Amino acid sequence: MKQSITLGSVTKFIGLAGFLETIKNVFTGKLDKEDLKNIFRKVIMPLASVLLFFAVWYLGANKLHEIEADHLINKALVEQGPAEAEKLRACIASGDKSCQPNALPSPVQVWGAYQTLLADHYLISADKKAFIEKTAAINEKRIANGEKPITYTGRPSFVDQIFTSIITVFAGFLLALFIAVPIGIVIGLSPTLRSSVNWLIQIFKPVSPVVWFLLVFMIVKTFTKNSSSDSAFIICFISVGLCSMWATLVNTAMGVSSVDKDYINVAKVLKLGPMQKVFKVILPSSLPLIFTGLRITLSVAWMVLIAIELLAQSPGLGLFVWEEFQNGANDSNSKIIAAMFVIGLIGFMLDRIMLTIQKMVSFNKND
Amino acid sequence: MNTTILENNQTHAYSENGIVYPSSGVMLDLVHLKKVYPTPKGDYIVLEDLNLQIMKEEFVTIIGHSGCGKTTMLSMIAGLNNISGGAISVLGKHIKGPGPDRGVIFQSPSLMPWMTALENVLLGVNQVFPHVPKSQRRDIAKYYLQKVGLEDAFNKKATELSQGMQQRVGIARAFAIKPKVLLLDEPFGMLDSLTRGELQDILIEIWNKEKITAVMITHDVDEAIFLADRVVMMTSGPKAKIGDILNIDFERPRTRKSVLDHDDYYKYRKHLIDFLEH
Numbered sequence: 212m213k214q215s216i217t218l219g220s221v222t223k224f225i226g227l228a229g230f231l232e233t234i235k236n237v238f239t240g241k242l243d244k245e246d247l248k249n250i251f252r253k254v255i256m257p258l259a260s261v262l263l264f265f266a267v268w269y270l271g272a273n274k275l276h277e278i279e280a281d282h283l284i285n286k287a288l289v290e291q292g293p294a295e296a297e298k299l300r301a302c303i304a305s306g307d308k309s310c311q312p313n314a315l316p317s318p319v320q321v322w323g324a325y326q327t328l329l330a331d332h333y334l335i336s337a338d339k340k341a342f343i344e345k346t347a348a349i350n351e352k353r354i355a356n357g358e359k360p361i362t363y364t365g366r367p368s369f370v371d372q373i374f375t376s377i378i379t380v381f382a383g384f385l386l387a388l389f390i391a392v393p394i395g396i397v398i399g400l401s402p403t404l405r406s407s408v409n410w411l412i413q414i415f416k417p418v419s420p421v422v423w424f425l426l427v428f429m430i431v432k433t434f435t436k437n438s439s440s441d442s443a444f445i446i447c448f449i450s451v452g453l454c455s456m457w458a459t460l461v462n463t464a465m466g467v468s469s470v471d472k473d474y475i476n477v478a479k480v481l482k483l484g485p486m487q488k489v490f491k492v493i494l495p496s497s498l499p500l501i502f503t504g505l506r507i508t509l510s511v512a513w514m515v516l517i518a519i520e521l522l523a524q525s526p527g528l529g530l531f532v533w534e535e536f537q538n539g540a541n542d543s544n545s546k547i548i549a550a551m552f553v554i555g556l557i558g559f560m561l562d563r564i565m566l567t568i569q570k571m572v573s574f575n576k577n578d
Numbered sequence: 579m580n581t582t583i584l585e586n587n588q589t590h591a592y593s594e595n596g597i598v599y600p601s602s603g604v605m606l607d608l609v610h611l612k613k614v615y616p617t618p619k620g621d622y623i624v625l626e627d628l629n630l631q632i633m634k635e636e637f638v639t640i641i642g643h644s645g646c647g648k649t650t651m652l653s654m655i656a657g658l659n660n661i662s663g664g665a666i667s668v669l670g671k672h673i674k675g676p677g678p679d680r681g682v683i684f685q686s687p688s689l690m691p692w693m694t695a696l697e698n699v700l701l702g703v704n705q706v707f708p709h710v711p712k713s714q715r716r717d718i719a720k721y722y723l724q725k726v727g728l729e730d731a732f733n734k735k736a737t738e739l740s741q742g743m744q745q746r747v748g749i750a751r752a753f754a755i756k757p758k759v760l761l762l763d764e765p766f767g768m769l770d771s772l773t774r775g776e777l778q779d780i781l782i783e784i785w786n787k788e789k790i791t792a793v794m795i796t797h798d799v800d801e802a803i804f805l806a807d808r809v810v811m812m813t814s815g816p817k818a819k820i821g822d823i824l825n826i827d828f829e830r831p832r833t834r835k836s837v838l839d840h841d842d843y844y845k846y847r848k849h850l851i852d853f854l855e856h
């Protein structure tokens with residue numbers, strides 16, 4: 212089972228195996244009619260769709276930019292006269308950032324935003340490092356005296372926000388796991404319990420993340436009144452966990468309650484005790500369904516995290532997006548779109564990780 | 579319990595709680611057995627007044643048309659299906675639910691797919707011999723896997739094995755727990771005829787050594803004759819009962835060739851087919 216990580220396994224993991232394999236065949240000269248079909252399907256068409264996507268985006272953004280620009284110039288014409296309008300037109304045409312209309316950013320602008328964000332990150336981390344070096348001696352003394360060390364309280368960079376979000380989503384995911392899996396097993400084992408709590412599951416499952424956040428806020432507020440801990444983070448990950456755990460709960464209960472009758476008969480004939488029955492037969496056979504549930508939970512958690520961070524004012528990508536929107540600087544929109552791609556990519560990676568784990572625990576040959 | 583688990587084919591007498599049962603006695607007794615399934619249109623009587631005695635060290639095959647209630651009867655003996663009337667007793671004791679004194683080989687191999695062949699056999703062995711040292715339990719499991727020709731597949735996952743090999747593990751699992759009665763529910767029904775022949779040979783070889791009282795359901799007339807001391811024919815349902823019993827007087831151990839060459843073989847075969855086509 213233990214195999215070193217090869218390029219092949221990595222590309223397969225991120226879903227590019229077919230694509231790269233076909234390209235390799237082009238260069239090694241192994242080509243026949245079937246390969247040409249594959250090249251068309253696995254290389255040319257995906258690349259074409261990427262290009263088409265960027266083209267539509269680029270042209271659409273230009274068009275929106277034009278409409279916004281015309282609107283601004285007309286407004287200037289009415290309010291400030293032809294001279295100002297002409298000045299504005301020249302300013303927009305020159306590409307000066309200060310007078311650009313606020314519209315959907317083009318791919319080029321978003322790329323620029325990435326570079327700005329990265330540069331900003333290097334700046335902030337250098338600053339942070341310097342701060343830590345500067346306070347190292349003082350902090351040592353403070354710790355020795357039993358005082359709290361001085362921590363860096365500057366603005367977090369975009370990369371910091373990404374890591375905060377990932378930590379929050381994992382905290383929420385673990386919470387969901389530790390609540391939903393045991394409860395799912397218990398209610399899966401008992402039909403009575405299952406029908407008695409079914410109403411609760413059916414009613415709470417479709418509740419929106421916003422409402423979960425408010426509910427958690429109401430409760431956590433009481434507990435954190437006198438503590439100095441970071442209640443925004445706590446509220447945030449608890450809401451994410453509660454909101455996303457339902458898929459795991461339902462899947463676990465279903466997996467446990469629908470174990471193949473043959474396995475149950477074997478357990479009966481061998482007279483396995485209740486614990487053995489659960490741990491040797493029921494749980495292993497429902498693992499694939501449990502992991503399917505966990506995979507859905509993680510993707511739901513990541514999706515609602517952004518909204519909940521925004522509401523909870525907890526640091527992370529959600530807050531970043533919201534602050535940029537409130538900020539309204541001329542590159543804010545580009546940064547929002549940049550964050551959107553980062554969110555999408557991380558969501559994709561998380562799903563792939565879960566899919567791999569899911570495949571590992573699945574015992575069907577054909578999966 | 580017999581603690582000399584391996585190679586105990588010298589003595590077939592069962593000794594339990596100090597009482598030694600003679601090997602000529604009745605192992606399994608079905609008395610006025612009845613099975614009723616309630617339906618919206620009234621009760622559906624599957625079996626009625628079914629009486630059958632099976633002796634120790636006897637191999638009985640049960641043959642009958644599909645849906646006549648053979649499997650129902652077998653799962654009632656296994657304790658997996660409730661008894662509506664009458665009684666089933668093993669060595670004079672009424673059965674209450676399933677238990678490892680009645681090993682079952684199911685129609686589908688029913689191996690736990692997340693376990694290896696060895697783990698599947700050990701699951702039962704650990705349960706039945708909890709006080710035997712761990713290494714000895716592993717030896718028992720390995721011994722029976724060897725007996726069914728799977729010495730190279732101890733650590734293969736059940737899903738990596740072919741259907742025939744999975745059923746071999748099923749056989750090993752059933753024998754390894756040393757049941758008093760072995761119940762086989764058309765264990766080779768899903769296999770191709772070559773594999774079926776192989777598995778019949780394996781089954782009869784291991785059975786010749788262990789002599790565990792066996793009740794086997796089959797659709798295959800040749801299989802029924804080859805394996806059995808008696809072939810029990812069941813009438814078609816509803817209200818199925820024992821229609822006829824045929825004694826197969828071939829000496830053991832048997833080989834396929836000796837059975838086929840025997841003068842009585844076609845007489846037996848004709849008897850069974852006449853009953854089924856009746």
